[in-house]
Amino acid sequence: MNSKGSKLKRSQLACSDNLWYSIFMNTPVSTEYFDKIRDFFKQDVCRRGMAPLKDNVQIALYVDGKGPVTLTKEDGKPILKLEAPQKAEMSFHVPAKAADSLLETRTEDIGELGLTLLKLVAHSDPQLRVKPQVHIGLFEMFSKGYLGVIPLGGVTVMKFLASLGFGSIGKIKEVVTKLRN
Numbered sequence: 001m002n003s004k005g006s007k008l009k010r011s012q013l014a015c016s017d018n019l020w021y022s023i024f025m026n027t028p029v030s031t032e033y034f035d036k037i038r039d040f041f042k043q044d045v046c047r048r049g050m051a052p053l054k055d056n057v058q059i060a061l062y063v064d065g066k067g068p069v070t071l072t073k074e075d076g077k078p079i080l081k082l083e084a085p086q087k088a089e090m091s092f093h094v095p096a097k098a099a100d101s102l103l104e105t106r107t108e109d110i111g112e113l114g115l116t117l118l119k120l121v122a123h124s125d126p127q128l129r130v131k132p133q134v135h136i137g138l139f140e141m142f143s144k145g146y147l148g149v150i151p152l153g154g155v156t157v158m159k160f161l162a163s164l165g166f167g168s169i170g171k172i173k174e175v176v177t178k179l180r181n
Contacts, residue, residue, distance in 0.1 A: 028067070034069060037103065046078050053073050063096070065093075072085070095128065102130075110152045
């Protein structure tokens with residue numbers, strides 16, 4: 001409520017110190033999920049899948065409405081930090097059921113893991129749908145290696161993307177543009 005007794009809109013709360021974020025989006029991810037996600041990203045398949053990414057990329061992960069935690073890369077290895085990224089380049093909002101589904105995936109195949117993630121992004125059930133957001137432009141996505149991850153999924157991932165209508169780099173560019181804030 002403001003001084004006149006009317007309700008404040010979310011946009012009115014978005015002030016320079018990001019009050020909205022501080023109040024509603026900075027609840028710590030549970031220790032259980034943090035530990036599971038950290039262990040998940042220690043797998044060799046995740047290291048190989050993140051190989052195209054430059055060191056020090058910053059990805060915000062929100063799990064079950066809590067977070068963020070930072071997924072980054074240091075010395076060529078994925079690292080999960082129990083802190084918000086200084087400047088997230090991408091964000092993923094992952095409901096608990098989607099996190100459980102992804103974390104239960106046991107494979108050494110990058111394409112299979114990529115397909116699991118893409119199916120969660122495209123899922124119709126809100127409790128299973130992962131919502132990605134892009135906070136940087138296409139050039140920066142390219143220069144930091146984000147677009148280099150897609151081909152690592154091989155034919156499996158490319159066929160799935162094509163089945164959704166993303167058979168060309170132009171279509172992928174359209175999606176990236178839509179995912180930007």
